[in-house]
Amino acid sequence: MTDVDGEEPGTLMAGEIADQPRVLASMLARAAEFRAVADAISLRRPRFVLITARGTSDHAALYGKYLAEIELGLPAGLVSPSSMTLYGARPDLADVLFVAVSQSGASPDLAESLAVARECGAMTVSVTNVEGSELDRAAEFPVRLGAGAERSVAATKTYTAQLLALYLLLARGADGDPASAAAALPDAAAATLANAERVYAAAARYRFATRLVTTGRGYSYPTAREGALKLMETCYVSAHAFSCADLLHGPFAMLDQGVPVIAVASPGRGGDAAVPVIQRLRGTGADVLEVGVGVGETGLAVESAGLAERLLPILEIMPLQQLAWRLAMDKGGDPDRPRGLSKVTMTR
Amino acid sequence: MTDVDGEEPGTLMAGEIADQPRVLASMLARAAEFRAVADAISLRRPRFVLITARGTSDHAALYGKYLAEIELGLPAGLVSPSSMTLYGARPDLADVLFVAVSQSGASPDLAESLAVARECGAMTVSVTNVEGSELDRAAEFPVRLGAGAERSVAATKTYTAQLLALYLLLARGADGDPASAAAALPDAAAATLANAERVYAAAARYRFATRLVTTGRGYSYPTAREGALKLMETCYVSAHAFSCADLLHGPFAMLDQGVPVIAVASPGRGGDAAVPVIQRLRGTGADVLEVGVGVGETGLAVESAGLAERLLPILEIMPLQQLAWRLAMDKGGDPDRPRGLSKVTMTR
Numbered sequence: 001m002t003d004v005d006g007e008e009p010g011t012l013m014a015g016e017i018a019d020q021p022r023v024l025a026s027m028l029a030r031a032a033e034f035r036a037v038a039d040a041i042s043l044r045r046p047r048f049v050l051i052t053a054r055g056t057s058d059h060a061a062l063y064g065k066y067l068a069e070i071e072l073g074l075p076a077g078l079v080s081p082s083s084m085t086l087y088g089a090r091p092d093l094a095d096v097l098f099v100a101v102s103q104s105g106a107s108p109d110l111a112e113s114l115a116v117a118r119e120c121g122a123m124t125v126s127v128t129n130v131e132g133s134e135l136d137r138a139a140e141f142p143v144r145l146g147a148g149a150e151r152s153v154a155a156t157k158t159y160t161a162q163l164l165a166l167y168l169l170l171a172r173g174a175d176g177d178p179a180s181a182a183a184a185l186p187d188a189a190a191a192t193l194a195n196a197e198r199v200y201a202a203a204a205r206y207r208f209a210t211r212l213v214t215t216g217r218g219y220s221y222p223t224a225r226e227g228a229l230k231l232m233e234t235c236y237v238s239a240h241a242f243s244c245a246d247l248l249h250g251p252f253a254m255l256d257q258g259v260p261v262i263a264v265a266s267p268g269r270g271g272d273a274a275v276p277v278i279q280r281l282r283g284t285g286a287d288v289l290e291v292g293v294g295v296g297e298t299g300l301a302v303e304s305a306g307l308a309e310r311l312l313p314i315l316e317i318m319p320l321q322q323l324a325w326r327l328a329m330d331k332g333g334d335p336d337r338p339r340g341l342s343k344v345t346m347t348r
Numbered sequence: 349m350t351d352v353d354g355e356e357p358g359t360l361m362a363g364e365i366a367d368q369p370r371v372l373a374s375m376l377a378r379a380a381e382f383r384a385v386a387d388a389i390s391l392r393r394p395r396f397v398l399i400t401a402r403g404t405s406d407h408a409a410l411y412g413k414y415l416a417e418i419e420l421g422l423p424a425g426l427v428s429p430s431s432m433t434l435y436g437a438r439p440d441l442a443d444v445l446f447v448a449v450s451q452s453g454a455s456p457d458l459a460e461s462l463a464v465a466r467e468c469g470a471m472t473v474s475v476t477n478v479e480g481s482e483l484d485r486a487a488e489f490p491v492r493l494g495a496g497a498e499r500s501v502a503a504t505k506t507y508t509a510q511l512l513a514l515y516l517l518l519a520r521g522a523d524g525d526p527a528s529a530a531a532a533l534p535d536a537a538a539a540t541l542a543n544a545e546r547v548y549a550a551a552a553r554y555r556f557a558t559r560l561v562t563t564g565r566g567y568s569y570p571t572a573r574e575g576a577l578k579l580m581e582t583c584y585v586s587a588h589a590f591s592c593a594d595l596l597h598g599p600f601a602m603l604d605q606g607v608p609v610i611a612v613a614s615p616g617r618g619g620d621a622a623v624p625v626i627q628r629l630r631g632t633g634a635d636v637l638e639v640g641v642g643v644g645e646t647g648l649a650v651e652s653a654g655l656a657e658r659l660l661p662i663l664e665i666m667p668l669q670q671l672a673w674r675l676a677m678d679k680g681g682d683p684d685r686p687r688g689l690s691k692v693t694m695t696r
Contacts, residue, residue, distance in 0.1 A: 069431035077425015083417035255684035
């Protein structure tokens with residue numbers, strides 16, 4: 001079976017997943033570009049950080065929020081674009097760093113939010129994969145992923161590229177230059193992706209699951225969110241992400257042996273805090289699959305190459321991308337072109 | 349069938365849902381108390397608002413974020429408690445208003461976050477239902493709901509009380525004093541709750557649904573989130589909330605005629621923006637139930653008594669509380685005591 005573009009289903013997404021080590025390496029080779037914007041941020045000495053995004057990019061934004069809070073020591077928030085677009089809010093944004101993240105840079109509400117933020121005095125940074133896009137043109141500091149074209153509707157390589165871009169912009173070098181501290185990333189990504197057969201074997205157990213829960217804490221929480229979205233958009237599973245802490249406030253009730261759980265946890269402060277929640281889940285008889293560094297034979301292993309916890313989100317998502325792709329293929333779908341979706345979503 | 353406490357299943361939640369007009373009226377009678385804290389906030393002239401909460405209270409926090417952005421014209425963010433508790437971030441919070449929302453006031457991570465925020469220079473406000481709780485004692489400005497004891501694990505009256513408290517603290521009187529502008533609220537709540545039979549009839553159609561999506565935009569988005577949580581915790585349905593804007597970024601793919609949608613939309617800027625999304629959903633053949641003001645015979649009607657859009661979240665959740673209660677009872681469950689949950693969740 002080939003589609004209208006003459007490609008087998010899943011070809012685009014598989015190729016873009018496999019392209020990630022190359023993209024990460026090419027970004028690290030351009031570290032000076034990111035460093036220039038990071039230096040401009042330091043010079044401007046913002047007091048607050050606001051990040052805006054939608055869909056997959058919103059999970060990158062959440063990662064950026066953790067970085068801003070932990071690395072820059074600044075209060076940070078994810079902006080509701082509707083406050084400024086629908087409701088016309090015009091906040092005083094002097095001393096504010098405003099970051100908009102979008103693969104296409106074409107979503108009108110994000111470009112409008114950023115333009116309003118700039119009028120209101122914010123330092124504006126866009127992170128897009130499309131030079132010359134509306135968002136790219138609107139920002140004072142346009143940052144480009146340079147990931148190459150992404151044609152699958154389900155974003156993969158641009159997600160990990162967004163994470164790395166935010167890391168290079170917002171991480172500070174307690175342990176030296178951030179780019180140097182990330183040097184092992186492309187090789188670690190290749191090693192993680194090489195575990196694909198294990199991931200594909202795990203996909204079989206979800207063949208008839210209609211519901212699924214993902215969970216993680218701290219830096220791994222954005223991964224749980226993005227993993228759930230990948231499964232939703234490519235496999236049509238009701239995949240629901242919760243922080244390990246929120247899981248105990250309500251959602252825990254709906255879990256039973258018919259709702260499998262994917263828990264993202266690597267050694268580190270977030271992963272350590274997830275351990276008791278995972279134990280409690282197992283205690284209820286829930287089906288739990290762990291994803292992370294050092295999860296052993298039963299989980300989906302991530303190869304960290306000794307990278308710091310704050311860099312692991314760039315790797316932890318990879319087995320979940322592979323899982324979503326394999327499961328979509330097993331179900332006879334086309335992960336490149338999920339029903340009802342288009343690559344660029346036009347909302348205001 | 350009676351439980352260990354000698355009460356029929358669902359008695360507590362039903363009583364607490366019905367108690368809401370009284371609670372709202374009693375809070376409006378104490379408007380001066382809230383006004384005093386609102387005035388203190390105005391005097392302190394914060395530049396940024398951070399709100400922290402978990403579970404149901406997190407949906408109240410999201411409402412507070414919209415109020416801060418739109419009414420106070422201040423950038424606002426929902427805090428990840430883990431940044432300060434697990435990762436030890438110590439941000440500079442001078443000029444920051446930090447609000448922690450919790451029914452019990454007993455969650456250790458929230459109290460710790462607030463204490464750290466206070467050390468870091470923030471003006472701290474707690475919103476709890478338990479005077480003398482850890483959070484209540486930690487805050488510079490402790491605000492009490494005074495909703496009376498809430499014994500059902502599924503929070504109802506304390507949620508609407510949290511919304512009203514945040515409204516009284518953060519709304520500004522473009523159209524006069526906020527408390528006066530809310531005077532019709534108790535009667536509107538009673539009139540909305542009086543539509544219970546229509547809600548109960550609607551519950552029947554979800555008897556065997558295992559998945560469900562809720563959606564809303566702007567001020568109605570917290571309602572979509574909280575409605576989904578009520579259905580999850582009392583009926584064990586995988587209920588998933590999306591802002592109307594995010595729904596088109598991925599989740600749309602998983603919707604088919606087997607996944608019913610509950611759309612919260614009343615006239616106003618949020619509801620108006622939801623209209624095209626609801627039309628698109630209907631176009632795909634999805635089963636859509638509308639909740640809001642003026643939804644007509646086929647939806648779940650909310651009686652607004654002419655209240656402003658920003659107050660409607662306090663009413664819009666009520667039919668969804670009734671729906672969750674009825675569906676849990678129809679399924680033979682006990683919405684007062686969902687399996688696996690306790691009223692106070694202890695996370696760090």
